[in-house]
Amino acid sequence: MNADGKRSVTLDEIPFLGVGLGFRQDLKGAMLSNAHRIDFLELVTDQYMDKPPFKEEEAKALAEQFPLVMHGVDLSIGTDGPVDREYVGKMQKVAAWSRARWVSDHLCFTRVPGVSIGNLTPLAFTEEAAAVAIRNTREVMAAFDVPFLLENISYYFRVPPSRLSEAEFIQCVIRESGCYMLLDLANVQNNAINNGYDPFAFLNQMPLDRVVQIHLAGGYYHQGILLDTHSHRVPTDVLDLLAHVAPRLPNLKAVMIERDQEFPPIEELLEELDQVREVLASRWTPLHGRPAVTRPSGAERGGGVPSAPRAPAG
Amino acid sequence: MEGNVSEISFQTAFAKLLIDGEARAAVAAGSAPGSFEISEADAARLRAIDQGRMGLYADLLVMNRLAKAVEALPCTTKALGEHLWPLTLAWNHASPPVQARKYDEAMAFGNYLLETIGSRSYEPTYLKDVLLYEMTRLELRYTTVHEPPAAQAERCPALLEELARGEGYTRVYPERAPHTRVLALDHDVQPIMEELVQGRVPTEVEPRLTYALMAVDRGGRVQPFAVNLPTAAFISAATGEASFAEVLTWLAQVFQEETPEQIQALGAGLAGLCAALVEQGVILLSDHPASRGVEPALN
Ligand SMILES: [Fe+2]
Numbered sequence: 001m002n003a004d005g006k007r008s009v010t011l012d013e014i015p016f017l018g019v020g021l022g023f024r025q026d027l028k029g030a031m032l033s034n035a036h037r038i039d040f041l042e043l044v045t046d047q048y049m050d051k052p053p054f055k056e057e058e059a060k061a062l063a064e065q066f067p068l069v070m071h072g073v074d075l076s077i078g079t080d081g082p083v084d085r086e087y088v089g090k091m092q093k094v095a096a097w098s099r100a101r102w103v104s105d106h107l108c109f110t111r112v113p114g115v116s117i118g119n120l121t122p123l124a125f126t127e128e129a130a131a132v133a134i135r136n137t138r139e140v141m142a143a144f145d146v147p148f149l150l151e152n153i154s155y156y157f158r159v160p161p162s163r164l165s166e167a168e169f170i171q172c173v174i175r176e177s178g179c180y181m182l183l184d185l186a187n188v189q190n191n192a193i194n195n196g197y198d199p200f201a202f203l204n205q206m207p208l209d210r211v212v213q214i215h216l217a218g219g220y221y222h223q224g225i226l227l228d229t230h231s232h233r234v235p236t237d238v239l240d241l242l243a244h245v246a247p248r249l250p251n252l253k254a255v256m257i258e259r260d261q262e263f264p265p266i267e268e269l270l271e272e273l274d275q276v277r278e279v280l281a282s283r284w285t286p287l288h289g290r291p292a293v294t295r296p297s298g299a300e301r302g303g304g305v306p307s308a309p310r311a312p313a314g
Numbered sequence: 315m316e317g318n319v320s321e322i323s324f325q326t327a328f329a330k331l332l333i334d335g336e337a338r339a340a341v342a343a344g345s346a347p348g349s350f351e352i353s354e355a356d357a358a359r360l361r362a363i364d365q366g367r368m369g370l371y372a373d374l375l376v377m378n379r380l381a382k383a384v385e386a387l388p389c390t391t392k393a394l395g396e397h398l399w400p401l402t403l404a405w406n407h408a409s410p411p412v413q414a415r416k417y418d419e420a421m422a423f424g425n426y427l428l429e430t431i432g433s434r435s436y437e438p439t440y441l442k443d444v445l446l447y448e449m450t451r452l453e454l455r456y457t458t459v460h461e462p463p464a465a466q467a468e469r470c471p472a473l474l475e476e477l478a479r480g481e482g483y484t485r486v487y488p489e490r491a492p493h494t495r496v497l498a499l500d501h502d503v504q505p506i507m508e509e510l511v512q513g514r515v516p517t518e519v520e521p522r523l524t525y526a527l528m529a530v531d532r533g534g535r536v537q538p539f540a541v542n543l544p545t546a547a548f549i550s551a552a553t554g555e556a557s558f559a560e561v562l563t564w565l566a567q568v569f570q571e572e573t574p575e576q577i578q579a580l581g582a583g584l585a586g587l588c589a590a591l592v593e594q595g596v597i598l599l600s601d602h603p604a605s606r607g608v609e610p611a612l613n
Binding site: 046047049050052053054055057058073074079080081109110111112113114115116117118119121124128129132156157158159160161222223225227 | 456
């Protein structure tokens with residue numbers, strides 16, 4: 001049940017979405033004309049808030065052609081203060097008219113009153129910071145009748161006095177709040193390289209039964225740091241992590257590639273999607289027996305459409 | 315809900331440090347940041363962060379801000395060339411981020427540029443025109459509400475007939491439709507922007523006074539139309555606050571039409587223009603400004 005006493009959509013009711021892409025304006029035409037090769041789209045929630053008229057029209061048109069999930073970047077779940085209910089209200093509206101299967105944001109902070117950092121900024125890995133994130137996540141979850149996911153971010157430095165490891169921190173917030181996880185494997189790889197740990201050992205400590213969606217992306221090195229720029233192909237290292245972890249994710253519904261810059265011809269992205277399907281084919285039960293370049297049928301996609309999210313928790 | 319006091323104070327200091335290089339340097343050196351207060355405990359935590367990595371991250375934040383401006387104002391930022399990065403740093407310093415939305419950030423950058431360009435002469439000379447054009451396009455895309463007042467749209471044909479007969483001048487109120495703007499520019503920006511979109515920065519562009527009527531459709535596409543001075547002047551005067559007669563009087567002064575015959579001819583011409591603009595959806599007519607609580611002046 002959510003805060004309004006309305007029954008929440010369970011994971012079992014949400015169809016398997018497949019292998020998709022993050023929607024980007026620059027790729028709109030190419031995505032629409034290759035809809036049969038893209039299983040679902042992820043839209044950036046913030047771009048549809050306050051309803052710029054053309055974005056609303058766009059999202060409605062996309063919802064006719066693709067299953068959609070919404071992914072926000074400025075909820076700032078880790079800010080130690082009240083949840084921004086106005087922002088959550090806008091998330092709810094976007095999720096309703098896009099018929100989002102789930103909504104997600106990041107385990108980080110992006111703003112404090114009066115200052116917008118404008119990027120996903122790490123929290124201190126402490127019990128106190130985890131308690132803030134858990135409290136805020138529970139409130140946000142209660143505002144939706146679709147699942148809410150939190151994503152692990154890329155970060156370039158630890159915030160003192162981080163007494164927990166990153167894995168312990170994430171595990172604690174996901175388990176204690178009861179939310180689901182959006183596991184970004186590119187972020188795992190970036191952090192492993194930039195902060196010196198073993199990505200496979202890290203994955204073993206993740207709450208794998210809570211993972212619903214995976215992000216894949218490629219970045220580049222700058223001054224010896226691997227940047228999370230979503231500007232390059234998904235590297236082999238990240239696909240290796242996918243092959244390692246996918247068989248152990250009982251609730252995985254969707255895998256997608258994030259590409260935000262240096263857009264290649266659409267055919268290259270579609271080939272990358274096929275490559276991801278190949279990696280998954282022998283390891284991920286829903287893809288067993290599927291040809292590499294199909295998407296779920298209309299009937300499957302039509303099932304389990306959640307009803308409109310409810311008003312924020314009081 | 316009650317927050318943990320120490321964590322929000324730390325997060326606030328951390329956020330302020332990330333967007334302020336001088337404060338970052340001061341705290342790293344063990345001094346007070348100057349621009350805000352910080353506890354010794356928070357300062358110690360911030361000093362314990364890898365300063366090199368934090369500096370790199372702070373640079374990324376500025377680049378993120380710039381990326382939003384480049385996406386929303388592509389021709390302006392291309393035309394700025396080598397001025398772009400120094401201006402971005404100056405803007406970031408003068409106007410720290412308070413909103414993450416692309417629209418807000420791009421308009422903030424655009425307004426900063428307008429002030430800066432206004433106070434100095436920047437090359438290329440058409441920069442201000444391209445900037446005005448792109449800011450107007452952005453505003454139209456993000457803020458236009460497309461639903462025209464139904465009652466207004468329904469009344470238009472009858473009111474146009476009155477104007478065509480030379481009647482109703484004092485009670486017909488023309489108003490520019492919300493999805494349109496008129497710009498007066500010192501250059502014809504269309505060919506300039508076509509070059510900029512291709513990555514080429516035109517030089518040696520001759521000034522040419524132009525009037526651009528811009529209209530956005532429901533898909534967010536903004537179409538520019540070159541219009542002549544009388545059309546631009548009429549649309550600009552059509553605020554919905556002045557009657558057709560008042561607009562006519564103002565335009566007669568602008569165009570120095572003084573005799574009754576001249577004014578009558580101008581009125582007939584404007585009525586024809588008005589009909590064409592109503593047909594194109596650029597102008598809406600109402601027969602009383604009741605929605606604004608203003609009684610029409612009667613002759
Ligand atoms: Fe991601």
